[in-house]
Amino acid sequence: MADIQDEAIQQGMDSFVATFGRVPENFQLLAEHAPGAFAGYGLMRSFVMRDHGDGGALDLKTKELIFALLDTLAGQTTGAKNHAAAAMRLGLTLPELAEGLVQVMMVGGITTWNLTGAAVMKHCRDIEG
Structure with missing residues (x-):
């Protein structure tokens, strides 16, 4: 064991x-x-x-974005920033991130944006800087 x-x-x-x-x-x-x-x-x-080459159904960029969005919905700002930054390293754009964060806001309300989403967007904007 x-x-x-x-x-x-x-x-x-x-x-x-x-x-x-x-x-x-x-x-x-x-x-x-x-x-x-x-x-x-x-x-x-x-x-x-797992990425496509290793048997994954979704590409890693998409998986990192999903984790960033789920963490945003859960109010886990650190995790959301880390996953969004990882997704950006894999090619995620700021417009793609913004669209996803708006979807989170539609489900979780404006509080998800105010508590986490805006911080994630600023963090990634600064990375792209």
Whole structure:
């Protein structure tokens, strides 16, 4: 069982490094104190974050945009910024991001824009800068 858990943890770590260049601190903390939970998350993440060439149905840019939009809806500003920036590195444009953020606002209300969406848009505007 430990070998399976260790492999799943490694897959999760590798997935973060491949997409963000690092394992975010909160996930390092999860891996340290709840390795079984991180192992499960790592397996899900390594499954979802596959590009077309690795068997993924959606391209990584789209997946990163979806995560940015979902994080915006959930009020998770840091995650939304990280995923939006990753999507931009993969070719996401500011008009595409703005359109997606407006969709989030249509579902979640203006508060999603005021609490998270605007910060994500500013962050990505600054990156494009």
